[in-house]
Amino acid sequence: MSTDLITEADTSTDHGSAGTGDRTDAERAEELALRLLDQFSGAVELFTVELGRRLGLYPVLAGSGAVTAVELAAAASIAPRYALEWLDQQAAAGIVDVVGHDLSGARLFALPAGHQAVLLDPGSPAYLVGAAPLARAVAASLPAVADAFATGTGVEYADFGHELRFGIAELNRPGFALGISDWVAQLPDVAARLESGGVILDAGCGEGWSSIGLARAFPNARVVAVDLDVDSVRAARDHVARAGLEGRVSVWRANAAEPDLLHELTEEPVTLVTVFQALHDMGEPVRALAGFRALLAAGGAVLVADEHGEDSKAAPADENERRQLAMSVLHCLPATWAESDSVVNGTVLRGHTMTSWAESAGFGRPEVLPVEHPFWRFYRLG
Incomplete structure (x- = not known):
C-alpha cells in the first residue's frame, strides 16, 4: 500500500460534536434506537419497491387502472397470494391507493399518477426508481467491503454488480435529460462554440445518459464518451444506439488518466470536457485533470x-452529508481504492480538495458556477 495515501478526511477541519445539548445517556440511547428502527422500516419498504420493479408490477398497475390482487396476479404472472400481500403492504406504505371494492368485496388498488412519475417516468425530475437497486447492491457487497476494511485493500467497481450501475445511472438520468443544457449554458462562450460544432469529451460516462444528453443539447457537436468499467461501456453503447446517436456519440473503455489514449480517441482538440459525479471516484484525479487540460482547444474548458x-465537517451532519458519507464508506472509498491507492478521496468532494487538484493540474482556482442542484456543486476549469 502506498505510504502517501490521501483520504478526504486528512484535509479538513473537524469542528467536533455538536447538537448533544443536555440530553441524558438514556435519552440519547432512545433517540438512536428509534432512528435505527425507522431506518430499518424505510429500508425494507424500499426493497418492496425493488420487488415491484423487478417483477414489472408498477407498469401493470399504471396500465390497468384499478385492479384486485387476483387481476394483478394474472396480468403480471405472479401468485395471487403474493400479489395480495404486496398490494396490502404498498397500500399501507402509501405507495398505491385503495380506490374501492369490486362486487365480491375485494379491494381495488391503483397507482396514483404522481407516483407513476417517481417509479416509471425517466423524463420526470421526480424519477427515483434507481434508489432501491442501488441500496440492494450496496447491501449485497457488504461482506466484500468488510474484508477490504480488514486487509486495507479495495473492492473493484465491477464487483458491486449490475444493480449498482443501473441504480446510479437511473438516479442521474433525469438530470442529464432535463438539466444538461442549462449546466453547459453557465459556460456561455463554450456553449456558443458548441452550437456550431466541436468535440465534447464525456469522462466517466457510466451508462451513457450524460453523453446522450450532451449530444441532444448540441446537435452539431461530436461526443466522445469514456469509462473504465466494461459493463458500463456496453450499456452506454446500447443506450446510444437506441437513441439513434451512433453517428455522433462514440463510447470507449478508457482510463481518464491516460491522456495519450484520450487524444487518439478525440482525434482533435476538445472544446469541452465534462466530468459528472466521477472525479471523486478517480484514482488519479490530478493526472486526469492535467490530461484534460492538455486536450483542450484554445478557449476550451472543463466542467x-x-x-x-462543507469544508468543515459537522458532527452530526445534515441528511445530505450523512447519505454521502455512508455511500463513501460502503462504495466510493473501496471502489476507488481498488483502482489506485495514491489518492482515495471518497464520495464528498470538498471545495478545498477541488481547488488543490485543479491547481496541481495546472489550472487556476476553479470557478464555482451558479447552478442550483440538491447534491452537486459545479465548477469551471479553464
Missing part, C-alpha cells in the same frame, strides 16, 4: 459536477 460538502 466538473460532483458531490459537495
Whole structure:
C-alpha cells in the first residue's frame, strides 16, 4: 500500500460534536434506537419497491387502472397470494391507493399518477426508481467491503454488480435529460462554440445518459464518451444506439488518466470536457485533470459536477452529508481504492480538495458556477 495515501478526511477541519445539548445517556440511547428502527422500516419498504420493479408490477398497475390482487396476479404472472400481500403492504406504505371494492368485496388498488412519475417516468425530475437497486447492491457487497476494511485493500467497481450501475445511472438520468443544457449554458462562450460544432469529451460516462444528453443539447457537436468499467461501456453503447446517436456519440473503455489514449480517441482538440459525479471516484484525479487540460482547444474548458460538502465537517451532519458519507464508506472509498491507492478521496468532494487538484493540474482556482442542484456543486476549469 502506498505510504502517501490521501483520504478526504486528512484535509479538513473537524469542528467536533455538536447538537448533544443536555440530553441524558438514556435519552440519547432512545433517540438512536428509534432512528435505527425507522431506518430499518424505510429500508425494507424500499426493497418492496425493488420487488415491484423487478417483477414489472408498477407498469401493470399504471396500465390497468384499478385492479384486485387476483387481476394483478394474472396480468403480471405472479401468485395471487403474493400479489395480495404486496398490494396490502404498498397500500399501507402509501405507495398505491385503495380506490374501492369490486362486487365480491375485494379491494381495488391503483397507482396514483404522481407516483407513476417517481417509479416509471425517466423524463420526470421526480424519477427515483434507481434508489432501491442501488441500496440492494450496496447491501449485497457488504461482506466484500468488510474484508477490504480488514486487509486495507479495495473492492473493484465491477464487483458491486449490475444493480449498482443501473441504480446510479437511473438516479442521474433525469438530470442529464432535463438539466444538461442549462449546466453547459453557465459556460456561455463554450456553449456558443458548441452550437456550431466541436468535440465534447464525456469522462466517466457510466451508462451513457450524460453523453446522450450532451449530444441532444448540441446537435452539431461530436461526443466522445469514456469509462473504465466494461459493463458500463456496453450499456452506454446500447443506450446510444437506441437513441439513434451512433453517428455522433462514440463510447470507449478508457482510463481518464491516460491522456495519450484520450487524444487518439478525440482525434482533435476538445472544446469541452465534462466530468459528472466521477472525479471523486478517480484514482488519479490530478493526472486526469492535467490530461484534460492538455486536450483542450484554445478557449476550451472543463466542467466538473460532483458531490459537495462543507469544508468543515459537522458532527452530526445534515441528511445530505450523512447519505454521502455512508455511500463513501460502503462504495466510493473501496471502489476507488481498488483502482489506485495514491489518492482515495471518497464520495464528498470538498471545495478545498477541488481547488488543490485543479491547481496541481495546472489550472487556476476553479470557478464555482451558479447552478442550483440538491447534491452537486459545479465548477469551471479553464
